[in-house]
Amino acid sequence: MxxxxxxxxPRDNGAxxxxxxxxxxxxxxxGKWKRHxxxxxxxxxxxxxxxxxxxVVRAGSPRTLSVNKIRQICDIADRFCEGHVRFTTRNNLELxxxxxxxxxxxxxxxxSVLGFPIGGTGHSISNMLHTQGWMHxxxxxxxxxxxxxxxxxxxxxxxxxxxxxHRVKLSTSCCQINCGGQADIAINLQHHHPPKIDHGTVQxxxxxxxxxxxxxAAIRPMNVDGKSSLEVVEEKCMYxxxxxxxxxxxxIRDPDTDSLAIWVGGKSASTRGGPxxxxxxxxxxPNNPPRWPEVADAVRRIxxxxxxxxxxxxxxxxxxxxxxxKNFFEETGFEFTKxxxxxxxxxxxxFNTSSHVRL
Amino acid sequence: MSDEPKTPLLDDLExxxxxSFVKDLKDLARTKPEVNQLLGQMERSYEDRVNYWTxxxxxxxxxxGGIIARYSDLKEEFPDIAQFHTIRVIPPSGFVYSTDSLRExxxxxxxxxxxxxxLHGMTGDLLMLGSDNEQTHEAGEALMERGWDIGGSxxxxxxxxxxxxxxxxxxxxxxxxxxxKHLTDTFIGELHRPEFPYKFKFKLSGCANDCAxxxxxxxxxxxxxxRDEIQVDQEEVRKFVDEHGEQYVVDxxxxxxxxxCISLGEGGIDIDDRNCVKCMHCINVMxxxxxxxxxxxxxxxxxxxxxxxxxxxxxxxxxxxxxxETGEDWKCFTDTVRGIWEYWSENAxxxxxxxxxxxxxxxGVFLESVGIEPSPQMVRxxxxxxxxxxxxxxxxxxxxxxxxxxxxVDKDEQAESA
Ligand code: SF4
Ligand code: SF4
Ligand code: SF4
Ligand code: SF4
Numbered sequence: 008m009x010x011x012x013x014x015x016x017p018r019d020n021g022a023x024x025x026x027x028x029x030x031x032x033x034x035x036x037x038g039k040w041k042r043h044x045x046x047x048x049x050x051x052x053x054x055x056x057x058x059x060x061x062x063v064v065r066a067g068s069p070r071t072l073s074v075n076k077i078r079q080i081c082d083i084a085d086r087f088c089e090g091h092v093r094f095t096t097r098n099n100l101e102l103x104x105x106x107x108x109x110x111x112x113x114x115x116x117x118x119s120v121l122g123f124p125i126g127g128t129g130h131s132i133s134n135m136l137h138t139q140g141w142m143h144x145x146x147x148x149x150x151x152x153x154x155x156x157x158x159x160x161x162x163x164x165x166x167x168x169x170x171x172x173h174r175v176k177l178s179t180s181c182c183q184i185n186c187g188g189q190a191d192i193a194i195n196l197q198h199h200h201p202p203k204i205d206h207g208t209v210q211x212x213x214x215x216x217x218x219x220x221x222x223x224a225a226i227r228p229m230n231v232d233g234k235s236s237l238e239v240v241e242e243k244c245m246y247x248x249x250x251x252x253x254x255x256x257x258x259i260r261d262p263d264t265d266s267l268a269i270w271v272g273g274k275s276a277s278t279r280g281g282p283x284x285x286x287x288x289x290x291x292x293p294n295n296p297p298r299w300p301e302v303a304d305a306v307r308r309i310x311x312x313x314x315x316x317x318x319x320x321x322x323x324x325x326x327x328x329x330x331x332x333k334n335f336f337e338e339t340g341f342e343f344t345k346x347x348x349x350x351x352x353x354x355x356x357x358f359n360t361s362s363h364v365r366l
Numbered sequence: 367m368s369d370e371p372k373t374p375l376l377d378d379l380e381x382x383x384x385x386s387f388v389k390d391l392k393d394l395a396r397t398k399p400e401v402n403q404l405l406g407q408m409e410r411s412y413e414d415r416v417n418y419w420t421x422x423x424x425x426x427x428x429x430x431g432g433i434i435a436r437y438s439d440l441k442e443e444f445p446d447i448a449q450f451h452t453i454r455v456i457p458p459s460g461f462v463y464s465t466d467s468l469r470e471x472x473x474x475x476x477x478x479x480x481x482x483x484x485l486h487g488m489t490g491d492l493l494m495l496g497s498d499n500e501q502t503h504e505a506g507e508a509l510m511e512r513g514w515d516i517g518g519s520x521x522x523x524x525x526x527x528x529x530x531x532x533x534x535x536x537x538x539x540x541x542x543x544x545x546x547k548h549l550t551d552t553f554i555g556e557l558h559r560p561e562f563p564y565k566f567k568f569k570l571s572g573c574a575n576d577c578a579x580x581x582x583x584x585x586x587x588x589x590x591x592x593r594d595e596i597q598v599d600q601e602e603v604r605k606f607v608d609e610h611g612e613q614y615v616v617d618x619x620x621x622x623x624x625x626x627c628i629s630l631g632e633g634g635i636d637i638d639d640r641n642c643v644k645c646m647h648c649i650n651v652m653x654x655x656x657x658x659x660x661x662x663x664x665x666x667x668x669x670x671x672x673x674x675x676x677x678x679x680x681x682x683x684x685x686x687x688x689x690x691e692t693g694e695d696w697k698c699f700t701d702t703v704r705g706i707w708e709y710w711s712e713n714a715x716x717x718x719x720x721x722x723x724x725x726x727x728x729x730g731v732f733l734e735s736v737g738i739e740p741s742p743q744m745v746r747x748x749x750x751x752x753x754x755x756x757x758x759x760x761x762x763x764x765x766x767x768x769x770x771x772x773x774x775v776d777k778d779e780q781a782e783s784a
Contacts, residue, residue, distance in 0.1 A: 016510035021551035025458040038532035069387040073394035074472040074481040081465035094461040094485045141411035145421035160382030185673040189582045222676045262415035275581045277574035278647045282581045296412045297375045
């Protein structure tokens with residue numbers, strides 16, 4: 008313990024001033040951009056009304072970065088980019104130069120010093136959204152950063168080229184809370200049985216809150232050896248793990264049975280048909296660190312079918328919508344089972360309520 | 367270092383073309399030995415497929431969130447990561463940094479944490495990993511001393527996120543970065559002191575491309591749009607058609623418009639703007655020739671969220687169009703938000719996101735309660751279910767007369783007769 012308690016720093020500072028963080032050319036032309044041109048994969052040119060132009064170089068980052076690595080990024084940005092850096096929603100690094108002649112030397116620095124690949128623009132696979140996994144979350148059944156590394160090693164060429172029908176966004180989630188989010192292809196952990204309750208420790212949680220959080224109303228209070236505890240009605244439980252997030256004594260994870268599922272066709276943009284949720288493509292893939300080869304193989308199958316079958320500007324969900332799920336399952340070779348048919352709220356809205364059938 | 371844990375499974379992830387966090391962390395471990403213990407614990411997870419972190423609560427003085435506290439379950443073996451907390455830091459809007467500011471964060475992370483950062487978390491925070499209880503407080507003070515602030519967690523407003531917007535994108539229909547900072551600063555109390563039924567997230571995208579992933583990841587997406595005509599440069603249209611061929615334009619632009627409002631003729635391209643839903647597709651493809659209109663603003667949506675706990679929910683339209691240019695526009699928006707929070711906070715169940723709440727009370731009731739006029743842009747189509755509870759036909763109360771419903775559907779007529 009320190010002897011004298013130091014005075015507290017000011018609270019409620021709010022957000023830093025982004026205008027001070029911007030590259031001077033971006034600050035000067037703020038709100039006055041006119042057009043962009045694709046120079047090559049990973050490099051975009053933006054031209055302002057003033058005639059000023061910037062060249063944006065995009066590189067894939069692993070998101071988890073040591074201070075050493077970040078300082079290396081800063082060194083490069085100081086040399087080439089007047090001391091400014093940006094990160095994208097999908098964890099890519101963006102560096103800006105104003106002279107096209109600096110693009111190649113900058114790329115050379117990024118690839119040789121940082122080891123980051125250039126790409127993630129246009130019709131490519133972008134960097135994979137993920138969260139904490141075994142590095143820092145209290146809930147995961149699988150890893151996040153490692154799964155991304157393993158998969159992006161395999162999909163590296165799709166990141167650095169722009170040769171897909173449209174962009175493909177990936178995500179992974181290490182429990183069924185699904186922090187990774189909607190994506191064209193998402194890899195999510197799946198639990199397979201109700202939580203096991205530790206009746207000895209469960210009292211440490213606020214039991215009514217644990218009961219209240221269950222979306223299936225499957226949890227009810229129970230007395231075990233004179234102590235208040237909980238029980239789970241197994242037929243109602245859908246193994247979502249919400250209770251585990253509320254109370255660690257509701258153990259949902261199981262290394263022997265947890266497996267991975269692949270979901271396809273999520274889209275956030277309102278372009279064309281609008282946003283869409285992803286749908287179940289394959290399940291029961293083994294949780295197989297450090298490389299998860301079965302998952303990589305399944306993702307590759309989806310990408311191959313997409314590349315062969317989709318038209319330009321069709322995202323994965325739009326392509327499947329056009330060719331139909333029958334063709335999707337045929338072309339990927341995944342088996343369609345009764346588990347692919349929704350059984351939750353609004354399931355009927357997902358049934359084929361017409362006589363439109365591809366034969 | 368004698369007790370450096372062996373990590374054969376993680377070592378495998380040092381190979382391959384994608385940058386390896388394992389390699390980076392091993393390099394960091396030369397000056398930060400606790401990082402070796404982190405890798406050691408992760409290796410154990412890789413072997414056992416079991417997680418070894420327990421979550422707990424830790425708060426900085428004056429704040430009710432922003433620290434993600436973790437205790438290692440293997441603290442006998444890995445004592446240096448017995449407490450290994452994450453601090454959420456509010457980043458500059460749009461994740462833009464000067465290298466000075468990044469270096470400052472690195473110095474703080476190196477001094478008070480393990481020196482691992484994540485740029486960025488899924489909500490949009492900058493994350494600093496690996497402080498013990500005391501260091502967490504010291505890091506918090508050091509950050510705030512230098513003008514940074516702590517992000518949100520729990521039943522609070524969460525750290526906001528936005529697309530790059532006007533900083534470099536010609537599609538941006540409002541100042542995403544500026545409004546993100548304004549909302550953060552205006553609602554900083556709601557962000558730091560959890561008083562909501564559950565979390566509330568804003569994400570701001572300058573156009574329908576939604577680069578901030580707002581639709582499914584935020585309770586209130588703000589998505590840029592316009593209400594006049596798409597700007598067409600017919601000269602550039604002709605160049606585009608010459609370059610790509612007419613068939614390409616028909617296949618990739620005309621026939622892909624969701625409302626079929628584009629036609630291609632001798633004079634170039636013709637757009638039925640009244641029917642355009644501002645989806646951005648044609649502008650994305652022919653970005654040298656087409657641009658969003660000039661009378662710009664945003665559509666405000668509500669209710670999106672990820673799976674937990676009742677399945678994913680997509681946001682839906684709340685305010686079809688607002689201007690977001692002047693301070694007054696922004697004030698009008700923040701006032702609306704306050705009204706919505708008030709109604710939600712008073713009436714929602716514990717852990718009920720606003721989308722779930724709206725599903726329970728009904729969008730119609732919600733709109734009336736927060737003072738927003740219903741409009742057809744809010745639905746795909748009117749109801750198909752014929753069981754309607756008209757308030758005007760409410761059953762007579764004890765001793766009271768039944769109230770007669772106005773048999774009026776035409777508002778103009780209604781106004782005339784009034
Ligand atoms: S998906 Fe689950 S395990 Fe992974 S970070 Fe989110 S809450 Fe934690
Ligand atoms: S796993 Fe989900 S459904 Fe099952 S008891 Fe827990 S909260 Fe309820
Ligand atoms: S959402 Fe629109 S305005 Fe924002 S960066 Fe993406 S394309 Fe540009
Ligand atoms: S923006 Fe979308 S809806 Fe409007 S004309 Fe273009 S393609 Fe059609």
